[in-house]
Amino acid sequence: MASVTPLKTAAELSLLAQAEGSKSVRQNSFARYAAKGLPHRRVEAYHYTDIRALLKDAPAPAQKAGVAPTHFAFNEIDACVITLIDGQLTAVPTNPLAGVSMNISDEVPDDGLAARSVFPSDGDPIIALNAAFVHRTLRIVIDAGCAIEKPVLLRCITAGAVSAYSRVVVEVANGASMTLIECHECASGGLTNSVVEIAAGDDVSVEHIRVNLGDESATVLTSFGGRIGARSALTSGNFVTGGALSRHQVFLRFEGEGATATISGAALLKDRQQADTTLVVDHSVPECVSREHFAHVLDGEATGVFQGKIIVRPHAQKTDGKMMSRAVLLADGATMNNKPELEIFADDVQCGHGATVGALDDDLLFYLRARGLPKPEAEALMLQAFVGEALEMIAHDGMRERLEWLSETWLKARG
Amino acid sequence: MVAVKETVEQVKELDVDQYKYGFSTDLEVDKAPKGLSEDIVRFISAKKGEPEWMLEWRLDAYRRWLTMTEPNWARVHYPKIDFNDSYYYAAPKKNAAPKTLDEVDPAILDAYKKLGIPLREQEILAGVQTSKVAVDAVFDSVSVVTTFKEELKKAGVIFCSISEAIKEHPELVRKYLGSVVPVTDNYYATLNCAVFTDGSFVYIPEGVRCPMELSTYFRINEKNTGQFERTLIIAEKGSYVSYLEGCTAPQRDENQLHAAVVELVTMDDAEIKYSTVQNWYPGDADGKGGIYNFVTKRGDCRGANSKISWTQVETGSAITWKYPSCILRGDNSRGEFYSIAVSNGMQQVDSGTKMIHLGKNTTSRIISKGISAGRSQNTYRGQVSAHRKASNARNFTNCDSLLIGEQCGAHTVPYLESKNASAVFEHEATTSKISEEQMFYCRQRGLSAEEATALIVNGFVKDVLQQLPMEFAVEAQKLISISLEGSVG
Numbered sequence: 032m033a034s035v036t037p038l039k040t041a042a043e044l045s046l047l048a049q050a051e052g053s054k055s056v057r058q059n060s061f062a063r064y065a066a067k068g069l070p071h072r073r074v075e076a077y078h079y080t081d082i083r084a085l086l087k088d089a090p091a092p093a094q095k096a097g098v099a100p101t102h103f104a105f106n107e108i109d110a111c112v113i114t115l116i117d118g119q120l121t122a123v124p125t126n127p128l129a130g131v132s133m134n135i136s137d138e139v140p141d142d143g144l145a146a147r148s149v150f151p152s153d154g155d156p157i158i159a160l161n162a163a164f165v166h167r168t169l170r171i172v173i174d175a176g177c178a179i180e181k182p183v184l185l186r187c188i189t190a191g192a193v194s195a196y197s198r199v200v201v202e203v204a205n206g207a208s209m210t211l212i213e214c215h216e217c218a219s220g221g222l223t224n225s226v227v228e229i230a231a232g233d234d235v236s237v238e239h240i241r242v243n244l245g246d247e248s249a250t251v252l253t254s255f256g257g258r259i260g261a262r263s264a265l266t267s268g269n270f271v272t273g274g275a276l277s278r279h280q281v282f283l284r285f286e287g288e289g290a291t292a293t294i295s296g297a298a299l300l301k302d303r304q305q306a307d308t309t310l311v312v313d314h315s316v317p318e319c320v321s322r323e324h325f326a327h328v329l330d331g332e333a334t335g336v337f338q339g340k341i342i343v344r345p346h347a348q349k350t351d352g353k354m355m356s357r358a359v360l361l362a363d364g365a366t367m368n369n370k371p372e373l374e375i376f377a378d379d380v381q382c383g384h385g386a387t388v389g390a391l392d393d394d395l396l397f398y399l400r401a402r403g404l405p406k407p408e409a410e411a412l413m414l415q416a417f418v419g420e421a422l423e424m425i426a427h428d429g430m431r432e433r434l435e436w437l438s439e440t441w442l443k444a445r446g
Numbered sequence: 447m448v449a450v451k452e453t454v455e456q457v458k459e460l461d462v463d464q465y466k467y468g469f470s471t472d473l474e475v476d477k478a479p480k481g482l483s484e485d486i487v488r489f490i491s492a493k494k495g496e497p498e499w500m501l502e503w504r505l506d507a508y509r510r511w512l513t514m515t516e517p518n519w520a521r522v523h524y525p526k527i528d529f530n531d532s533y534y535y536a537a538p539k540k541n542a543a544p545k546t547l548d549e550v551d552p553a554i555l556d557a558y559k560k561l562g563i564p565l566r567e568q569e570i571l572a573g574v575q576t577s578k579v580a581v582d583a584v585f586d587s588v589s590v591v592t593t594f595k596e597e598l599k600k601a602g603v604i605f606c607s608i609s610e611a612i613k614e615h616p617e618l619v620r621k622y623l624g625s626v627v628p629v630t631d632n633y634y635a636t637l638n639c640a641v642f643t644d645g646s647f648v649y650i651p652e653g654v655r656c657p658m659e660l661s662t663y664f665r666i667n668e669k670n671t672g673q674f675e676r677t678l679i680i681a682e683k684g685s686y687v688s689y690l691e692g693c694t695a696p697q698r699d700e701n702q703l704h705a706a707v708v709e710l711v712t713m714d715d716a717e718i719k720y721s722t723v724q725n726w727y728p729g730d731a732d733g734k735g736g737i738y739n740f741v742t743k744r745g746d747c748r749g750a751n752s753k754i755s756w757t758q759v760e761t762g763s764a765i766t767w768k769y770p771s772c773i774l775r776g777d778n779s780r781g782e783f784y785s786i787a788v789s790n791g792m793q794q795v796d797s798g799t800k801m802i803h804l805g806k807n808t809t810s811r812i813i814s815k816g817i818s819a820g821r822s823q824n825t826y827r828g829q830v831s832a833h834r835k836a837s838n839a840r841n842f843t844n845c846d847s848l849l850i851g852e853q854c855g856a857h858t859v860p861y862l863e864s865k866n867a868s869a870v871f872e873h874e875a876t877t878s879k880i881s882e883e884q885m886f887y888c889r890q891r892g893l894s895a896e897e898a899t900a901l902i903v904n905g906f907v908k909d910v911l912q913q914l915p916m917e918f919a920v921e922a923q924k925l926i927s928i929s930l931e932g933s934v935g
Contacts, residue, residue, distance in 0.1 A: 075519055079863075345852055360867035363834065369862035373875060378849035386862050389870035 043068050045089040050163065060142040060162035063154040070156050079336040079368040080307040082156075085276050086250060090194050090222055092164055093117035097190025097218075104244060104437065105214060108429050110184035113169070117188070118195035120167050130177030130207070136168045140198050141228065141256075149228075149256040149282040149313075157252050157280065161226045165196040171211075175204035175232070182210035182238075182427060185227075189249065192220030201229045201237075205260070208236035210427055215253065217245035217274065226254045233260040233287055238268070240430050244437075245273030247304060254280040259319075261287025268425035269296035269325075270434045271306050272441055281310035285319040285347075295424035296325045297434075299441045300333035307336035314347040314380075321351070326421040327358040328414055329365035330445060339384070340372040347377050354384040359391060359417060361410075361445075411442040467694035467725065471557040471667050478535035480670070484508060487640050490535050494609045494643070497616065507629045507639035514633050520796040521825045521857060522765045524701070524738065532703060534641045536668040538585060554585055557665065580605055582646045582662040584675055592646075594658065601657050603687075604649040608676050611647035618649055622680055626709035626746040626773070634705040634740040634767075638674045642707070645675035650685035650716070659688050664706075666695040666726075666737065672703035679709070681716035683749065688719040694762070695727040695737050701764060705740045714749030714776065719757070722770075726762035731820075733792030736764025743770035744800075747779035747808075755782040756799065764793060769827065771800035774808035774839075781810040789822035789854070798828035798859075803839035803869065814845040818854040829861040832869035839869040846875065 039047070047065070050056045069086060070077035096116035111127045123133040142162035143150040150158050173179060189195040195217075203209060217223045223245065231237050245251045251274040259265050271277060283292055298306045312321045327335035337356040358367040371384040391413055399409035418438045425431040478489050487508050491501040516527075538554055580594035582605065598605050604615060612619050629639050646662040666673045681687055695702065704726065710718050720743075729736025739762075745754035756770040772781030783799040795818075801810035810830065818824035824847065832839040847856035858875045888898035 358864070360864060360869075363867050365867060366863070366865045368864075369860070369871075369873070371858075371860060371873070371875075373847075373858040374855070375847070375849065375857065376855045378852055378854075384858070384860075384873075384875050386860065386873040387871060388862060388864040390867045 040069065040083055040086075042086040042089040043083070045091070046160070049089070049091055055166065057139065057163045060140070060159050063142055064156045064159035064163060066154070067156060076155075076309060076338070079338070079370070080276075080278055080305065082278075085305065090192050090220065093119065093191070093193035093195060095119065097188075097193070099186075099188050099190065100216065103186065104242075105184065105212070105430070105433060108182070108184060108212070108433065110182040110212065112184045112186055114186045114188065115169070115197050117190055117193055118166060118197045120169055120197070123169065127183075128179055128181055130174045130179055131183070131209075132172045132174075134170050136170045138168055138170075140165055140168055140226070147258065149258055149284045150254070151282070155254075155280070157224060157278070158226060158254050161196050161198060161224045161254070164194070164224070165198045165226075168198045168200055171199065171201045173201070173203045173207040173209050176206040178207065179209040182212050182430075184212040184214065187213060187215045187223065187225055189217040189221035189223045189245075191218050194222040194224065197225045199225075199227045201227070203229065203231045203235045203237055205232040206234045207232070210238040210240070212240045212242070212430060213253075214242045215245055215251055215273070217249035217251050219246040219248045221246070222250040222252070224252045226256070228256040229265070230258045231260055231263045231265055233262060235260060235263040237263070237265045238426050239266065240268045240425060240427065241270070241279065242434070243271040243273045243277055243279070245277065247273065247302065248275045249273065250275065251277040253277070255282070257281075257283045257292070259283065259285050259287070259290045259292060262289045263287065264291045266293040266424065266426060267295070268422070268430075269294075269308065270422070270437070271296070271298040272300070272437065274304065274306065276305050278307040278309065281308070282313075283311070283321075284313040285316050288316050288318045291320040291322075293322045293424055295323070295421045297328075297418045297421040297438065298326070298335055299328045299418065299438055300335060301330040301445070303332050305334040305336070307338070309336075309338040311340045311342065312352065314341065314343045314350045314352065317347050318349045319347070319351075321353070323354040324421050324424060325356045326418055327356075327367060328361065328418060329358060329367060330361040332362070332364035334366040334368070336368045337386075338370040338372070340374060341382055341384070343375045343377050343380050343382060345376040348379040350377065350380040350382065352380070352382040356386045357417070358388045359414065360388065361390070407445070411439075411445070414442055415439060467727070471553050474538070475668055476537045477533050477668070477671075480533055481530040482534060482641070486534050490641055490643060493535060493537075494612070496609075496612055499620070500612055503624075503629075504640050507636050508641075510630050511633070511636040511640055514630070514636060516633050520767050520827070521823060522767060522794040522796050524765055527703065527738070529637075531670070533668065533671040534674070535643055536671045557585075557667070580658055580660050582607060582660075584644050584646075584662060584664045585667060598657070602651040602654055603656055604647065605660055606647055608642075608645045608647045608678060611678075615647070615649070618680065619647070619678070622678055622709065622711055626711060626744050627707050627742050632742060635707050635742040638676060638705050638707045638742070642674045642676040645677045645706070647677075648679040648687060648689065650681045650687045652682040653684045654682075655685065656687040659690060661690040661692070664691070664693040666702055666704065670700065670702070672705065674704075675706045677706070677708040679711070679718055679720070681710075681712045681718050681752075683713045684715045686717045689721070691720070691722045692725070694725050697727055697730075697735065699735045701729075701736060701738055703738050703740070706742070708741070708743040708770075710745035710754055712745070712747050712749060712752035712754055712779075715751045716749060717753040717755070718745065719755045720745070720770070721757040722759070724758065724760045724762050724766070728762050728791060728793050729764040731791050733764065736793075737762065738765045739763035739768060740765075741768040743768065744773065745771065745781070746773045747776050747781065749779070750776040750805075751778045752776050753780040753782070755784075757784045758786070760785065760787040760795065760797060763795075766793075766795045766797050768797045769800055771802065772810065773802045773804065774810065774836075775804045777805040778807045779805055780808065783810075783812045783814070785814045786817075787815070787824060788817045788819075789824045790820045791822060792820070793822040795823070796825040796827055798826045800829040801831070801841055803830075803832040803836040803841070805836060807838045808836060809840040812841070812843040812845070816845070816847040816856055817850065818847070818856050819850040821853045823855045823857070825857040825859060826875075827859040829863070830871055830873070831861075831863035832866045832871070834865050836866050837868045839866060841871045843871075843873040844875070
């Protein structure tokens with residue numbers, strides 16, 4: 032390929048202007064981003080999501096919190112709700128739940144260089160930008176042995192055409208269990224950049240659920256980092272219908288033997304939406320199990336991207352990893368890009384990955400229509416089942432039902 | 447899972463220090479001055495007695511190459527190559543252009559004899575080989591001999607070295623050269639365009655089924671030389687050809703570069719079957735020496751109902767960077783890729799395929815088996831894509847890998863891109879065990895565990911084996927039995 036002289040895009044120039052001379056911006060982290068600029072298709076990890084080309088502009092970070100929308104899709108969920116508007120973090124409940132403590136910390140956010148960091152050490156640009164611009168970190172600590180019944184629900188709102196940076200660090204001590212829900216609502220023209228880190232000790236059980244219900248012209252960039260201790264179980268369920276451009280990055284590392292991780296996701300996209308899920312599961316110790324299952328339903332001119340990588344380090348024997356990505360294209364303009372990777376350095380492992388892309392099965396459709404269902408309903412029924420496979424991996428009943436209802440609504444609106 | 451003992455032993459036999467083709471032949475050679483410049487490009491073109499348009503084509507490629515950067519996305523690591531530190535042209539001096547086989551330097555003939563490549567037609571006819579194979583023997587930078595030319599001519603088939611084709615069939619070469627792999631396709635392909643020295647040219651006219659297997663045997667002999675060959679195969683409407691390629695090199699301490707370009711074109715209803723046994727010198731156990739194999743191979747199914755099939759058995763090279771691809775342009779065209787890649791010692795393999803579905807009802811199939819041992823790294827990298835108009839495109843991909851030992855790595859990097867709703871792509875990759883039910887069934891019938899695994903896997907790997915032409919069966923047999931044992935682990 033011919034070498035190209037890099038020119039700065041409008042978004043890159045905006046970011047530079049925002050960082051320049053600002054005292055609140057962490058220049059070290061910003062420099063890590065600035066060294067390479069916004070990632071583009073020549074950067075392997077961003078091959079299918081060319082942020083440089085897709086991000087037209089980077090709005091300025093919000094100076095003060097906007098107004099939260101009144102409607103909230105998860106009002107009925109009985110949870111300890113923490114609302115983060117435009118990334119502004121002013122107060123948190125002091126004693127929210129027994130066994131849970133929360134505080135707002137001024138710690139330096141991890142941009143991949145912190146000790147035991149799960150993020151790429153060569154500097155992921157989205158995480159570096161988050162570390163540079165985020166104000167303060169919300170730290171949640173779950174005491175050892177505490178089983179927290181009520182989920183902690185982070186309602187992350189970007190209320191206007193601004194950039195909102197947020198960072199949440201959750202520590203789950205040995206033997207504890209909890210459910211963490213993050214729901215992203217990003218207004219038209221807004222940019223959300225959120226990072227959630229979970230450090231799970233030994234014998235821990237954590238369920239993480241992420242929902243992206245952003246506006247169809249919003250940019251939602253989310254990252255999730257997880258460290259999993261011995262015999263612990265971590266599940267992460269994802270649901271996406273929002274955002275013009277969304278990218279969710281997952282970095283998981285097993286740090287103790289006998290742990291399991293289950294990551295699932297469903298994305299329902301239409302028009303010109305683009306959603307990317309990029310995950311790296313690092314089996315650095317023996318005898319861990321990982322499962323990934325992702326389903327994409329793509330209508331209109333939508334683009335789905337799934338990039339998954341299972342790494343099995345030398346000596347991580349008896350690893351069991353399975354990764355599956357399935358996509359249904361409903362229109363000729365839709366695109367699905369799959370890249371399920373395996374990187375294996377140990378010889379006694381069971382690893383597999385599968386990927387399928389296709390349209391709805393004509394035979395099944397015919398079967399349903401022969402029984403009197405109109406075409407749209409028959410399609411919706413099949414798609415509901417297709418998405419359901421991924422959603423049923425979510426253990427929290429209330430959330431699962433709610434997400435099923437949301438996907439049903441989406442399918443009905445399709446007509 | 448842990449590989450069975452037998453497999454481990456068989457792979458050991460193939461270990462880098464067991465390389466059988468490592469001898470070199472002492473010859474007086476005609477070399478270009480060391481290094482790479484426009485003058486060298488002119489020198490090569492002049493040596494070949496090429497027409498002006500060819501020289502211009504080369505120079506244009508060279509100038510473009512200067513502006514390009516080396517690709518770095520592959521999972522291979524090597525010190526920066528000094529492109530000025532090797533010879534770009536080396537040809538045996540004696541009888542520069544032999545008319546018959548008797549004029550060829552006996553030392554070269556000996557070399558081929560040692561390699562087991564029959565160049566004498568009468569020997570072949572006398573039953574040394576069970577079936578007839580026409581051979582084009584490329585020694586360093588030149589083609590020394592092409593057998594069975596006359597007989598092929600009777601069928602209308604043109605089989606000669608590319609240099610000869612440039613002189614004798616310029617209209618065909620001009621029409622097709624660079625039409626599948628454009629001049630600026632990638633760094634190494636562009637370099638090849640500038641300095642390619644020889645290779646094979648095959649033209650199968652309309653409706654002809656090539657009467658025998660065609661084959662090219664590449665041998666690098668000289669020190670410090672790079673080999674840049676160019677192969678062009680054109681199959682006109684309704685024709686068929688099966689083409690084999692083999693390659694070896696002497697054992698040397700320095701790394702040598704091999705950057706080839708292979709272009710295949712099939713018209714309506716035509717079929718090309720291209721098989722490779724790649725056995726370049728892989729370097730010693732510590733990774734010293736060996737060939738850098740940076741190859742661009744691509745087939746273009748231009749006509750409707752055409753078919754291109756790639757089969758490869760890869761054991762050699764210090765570094766392999768190779769992705770035989772199919773552009774499925776014609777409606778109902780079909781692409782296939784069957785591969786067994788064995789890496790050992792310090793070898794690094796990054797290989798796979800690309801299936802680009804452009805036409806309607808196009809189908810493709812990818813079967814890839816990777817086995818890594820020693821301290822080697824074996825990567826499968828494959829791309830399958832369906833463009834907007836590729837209605838009803840179908841792909842099935844299956845890649846399995848096996849690791850022998852704790853110091854090697856096996857990686858899979860598939861890219862699946864679909865832009866058409868009616869396209870159906872399936873990909874699966876495993877490093878898993880045979881199911882217990884299957885084992886139980888076989889064991890119940892009195893087979894030992896090892897026999898049972900061999901039986902089950904045998905049926906499973908057959909897909910690749912059946913695609914290999916008879917002529918390669920012997921060479922490939924050993925590799926294959928390994929992969930049989932191996933995949934069970």
